[in-house]
Amino acid sequence: MENREDLKSMQGLLPVVERGGSLFWPSRAVEALKFLSLGPHQSKVSSGEALFAAISDIRTSLSLHRPLPPSVSEGYALYFDELISRAEAASCFGEVVPELAGLLLRLPSLLETHYRNADTLLPGVETGLRFLGSQEPGIVFLSQELIAALLACAFFCLFPENERGAKYLPLINFDHLFESLYENYTEAQEHKIKCITHYFERISSCMPTGYVSFERKVLPLEKQLLNVSYPNAEFWSKSGIPLCPFEVHGSGFIEDQSKGALEVDFANKFLGGGALNRGCVQEEIRFMINPELIVGMLFLPCMEDNVAIEIVGAERFSDYTGYASSFRFSGDHVDKMKVDSFRRRKTRIIAIDALCSPGMRQYKLNYLRRETNKAFCGFYDQSKCNLYERLFHNQGTELEGSKFKHDYNASNTVFKSNHLLDESCSTSVEIEMREEECIDQLVGVPEEQASSINDEDKIGIATGNWGCGAFGGDPEVKSIIQWLAASQALRPFILYFTFGIESLQNLERVSHWILSHGWTVGELWNMLVEYSNQRYNKETNLGFFKWLLPSLNAYELNMSGVPDVP
Template sequence: MEEREELQSILAYLPVVMRCSSPFWPSQAVETLRELGGGRVNSGHHFFQAISDLRNALSLSSEPLAPSAPHGYALFFDEVMSGEESSKWFQEVLPALGNLLLRLPSLLESHYQNTDNMAIDGEAGAMLTTALRLLDSQQPGIVFLTQELIAALLSCSLFCLFPVSDRPVIHLPMINFDVLFGSLYDDYSQKQENKIWCIVHYFQRISSEMPKGIVSFERKVLPFKNDSIHISYPDANFWSTSAIPLCRFEVHSSGLIEDQSSGAVEVDFANKYLGGGALGRGCVQEEIRFMVSPELMVGMLFLPAMADNEAIEIVGVERFSSYTGEINKAFCGFLYQCKYQPYQKILQENGCTSALFYAATSTSMETDEGEISNHKITNSQNDYHGMDQGNNIGVATGNWGCGAFGGDPEVKTIIQWLAASQALRPFIAYYTFGLEALQSLDEVAHWILSQRWTVGDLWNMLIEYSINRSKGETNVGFLQWLLPSIYGHGARMDLPNLA
């Protein structure tokens, strides 16, 4: 097993060690995990001491954790949690996690044995592996993980057992939870507390009822060079001459992307690092999505930052929590556990059937004010090629990259519409979250569709706007520039009914 190329690529980033070609825990680690499994840890202070003992057993003491991490663990489990919640955590949940971690070596061994039987067809009849491995930049590939193995790996994150010193070298995001807990102590906020509650809910759930599904993580790459096999990275001429008609555009001024019921691909179009600031202090759209579906976070273990021509598709994660609160004041309300509710439509992809579909894609590119370039839109097209073209699966998305990254929401909207249309998606369900700049989006989209524009038509208008904006010839948003009549003194246009 140790000689497997897939395992070799990820072994330095896993907490287990190898002996006789098999993964195992050192004896000191086994002893500590058995203490946890036996329910002999009963406070946040003792919990972190067990974490320190495990890290010492794995020779990780030279990789310091966040300075406030021990205080953060003690604060949450000894003070934030009620006495009843704390008792349940230390008597039921933590022992279950300790026993799960004891089984991690055997789960990994079974994973690599089973993936030999789960290889998928590639080009020219070649069989492609689905085993856990480093999916590096510009290397397309897919990994299948059982939800049980994901739970064990995320338990390693909770226990801060992943080696991290070499992760920045290959642009891997943080994976341990020390910063998450440490920042709770350094600068307490309700949002940060509720992020941790989401993770706690997840561990409570899997400790009482382990999910039995499979999740796939796939890195998708649009090659920069043209060839006869792949869809390549399109240039400006490709977009300007496209005769593909624009897809249907649905505007939702309220509601959340993750609450959509149409079975659409749910888009995460924000940070080049998967998860963004989920394990730090971040608490906006991307981070919230990863908190309510913590299984997404395991992708942060083996998926380095995305380049401009890449996207990541994740299929099969479960949503474990929900939340209340305004989107710009996210996580200000009560959190509760959600029961697993699979989509009615069973999706088949790459030979793996999944009852719950979610695609998380991201890009490093942000829209510069007054300037549009080809590579900013190509990422979106890559995102929306997640499944076979011509299917009935639409796209649910929103104002990605328009907060901390300062993107233009009107331009971002059009970019995603162009990309989804070019990828032959039947519709976009766009969630504006009540953003004032997009109040007229529904009306403008309705007018554009009434003109029977193609992707090329809308692209060329966007380029013309970009040129005008960069020359200082206009300072209004794209929607008003395109259709000024609906912004004048409350005037409205009589638009044709496209129903």
């Protein structure tokens, strides 16, 4: 079997055994899974209590000796024996559970096929399932069928946990999901599990055939050749990059945007946050309606300040209403997102973690820099690293207006054709065509045609109140920080969903005024730093928007066609 090193890095994280180049379940586990796959008439598994007993037997066969708390058993019994209808339970035990057992029996062969083909998916780029360390950039491609098998492992609580703490990995088994249901019952927790069981119903009746990629993006802390490094405050202060268009949405949800944008996951530093526990806010909800995201928790450890995680292709299976305690599963969702040449859905999600409970320290320069760099790490496109290097370091402080656009288009055309011949700076596959097709189309393209070609991968940002709410960030400051990062990353636009938060009622007017005056990233950054310094030193208690606008010429503001902000 190829990719032995990749598999070795997963030692202690997968439930299957590797020996002599082959993967397999221990014989006792095979017997238990085969028995379960025969259905309730043979296995007698027709209740939550019996299901948990079967799970315990399989765990014992895998030498997972830590007994699960009694409340986990009670959680499975509560959900399957009391909270869902008898018809739903009959379908689950008669069809879904046997299908999942059969899927688990295929897990060793699915993994072997995965490792055998991992080197052929993207020639020259490692894509196999492996542990990606905290400062290790890389990408993993998984088929949706393999993801389904891995999630079945989590549902049956079969992943070993001894190595996870030492590797700073979140827990991935579903025991705490059911434990929390029993110990602290809420309807929201019940409906989180409904999303998960609905996913299993869907894949049991029709297995999806696409792929999902999980990419760990790292901004090197030290300057490296052919790499965008972790920016310092001077970098932001002197940036001459124009601000990108800013579109404010007072209603709607990030996951429903239709412009093909990169969608921000307001992440915990441990991917998934409380998705498999009691959490039920933005990140956790996204992991419930797109359960394939959960698999990233298997091999991606906590994010440091210079790290982000980009996931492309996760399918949505559920609709929902509400938020936090009012969250409810509201039915099946048929994902109509188109697929790319790698058979991934063009759903792009970027996980970035904000400062938690930052209080007044969020206005200090080093924390402003931390948050802006974190967003930039998530928003920048690694396939454009040569272009970034040219524009940011050689010309970025001098470019203005049309000169920037001309140089961007010209450099991007040259960059794309050259980059495909030299992959030394990136593993990113955020391109819509395979390498040969790109070379054929881009080599020798005149500058004036560059922008039309580049339209295909001008992917904007869809975001909202990142790091606010439970994390306690300043919504006005966070909105500006994300705008700065998206603009510096050469994103063509930012869609900002305010979720009706009162402090952002003037965001559209403020962004319109700033854009009408042609501010650069550096100019807006410097204003944000000045405001934050005053706020930290208690020289003002105004929000950023009200602090900014009174210092502007009211007549000029009205001439721009934007009403005064009260």
